[in-house]
Amino acid sequence: MHKKIFFRLYILLHSRILNIRMKKLLYLSLSLPFFAIAELKFEAQLLHKDNIESLAVGDVDMDGDLDVVAGERYYLNPDWKPIKFGSIEPFGKDYMKDNGDYLYDVDGDGDLDVIAGQFTLSVVLWFENPGKEGLLTEDLWLKHELAETGYKHNEIIFFRDMDGDSIPE
Ligand SMILES: [Ca+2]
Ligand SMILES: [Ca+2]
Ligand SMILES: [Ca+2]
Ligand SMILES: [Ca+2]
DSSP: OHHHHHHHHHHHHTSSSSOHHHHHHHIIIIIHHHHHHHHOOOOOOOOOOSSOOOOEEEOTTOSSSOEEEETTEEEOTTTOOEEEOOOOOEETTTEESEEEEEEEOTTSSSSOEEEEEESSSSEEEEEEOOHHHHHTTTOOOEEEEEEEOSOSOOOOOOOOOSSSSSOOO
16 A cells, blocks of 8 residues: 555656646655654653553653653653652552643643642642752652542543633633
8 A cells, every 4th residue: 555655656756747846845745744654653661650540741841842740750851760749649459549630830830730630539639840940859849739629539530621711621
């Protein structure tokens, strides 16, 4: 299948139907993504092993690249070392009380904080990002209560714009 597409593309690029500019445009818009997709391969790598079921991706240290947050720890790109920023109680033998993480600048100071839902606690918590300099100490982040749900069994947490004002709830 790929050979057929490649052959047709090759014919079109070498035909007189298209002028040079159109050929260049076609080459850039079609062939590069085609080769990129054909070569795209993923390799799984272990960052850390625990019972957390949540994960969020964002630029935690504001250095321009994407980092990972999962449960009690964050992992900064590019060394991905696990750094503990909060404590989460276990829930049963195989779970922890955290049931969903989202990165959002809760306090509006420019850095991404962590919003964390809880299985058996009625609160939604948020952890305050100490900022680029503060992250260097690798201390635990300040924990705050974001919302009281009134329920002691919350299966999952979603962070979506419910009323269309571009601000998630
Ligand atoms: Ca980063
Ligand atoms: Ca913030
Ligand atoms: Ca902050
Ligand atoms: Ca909203």
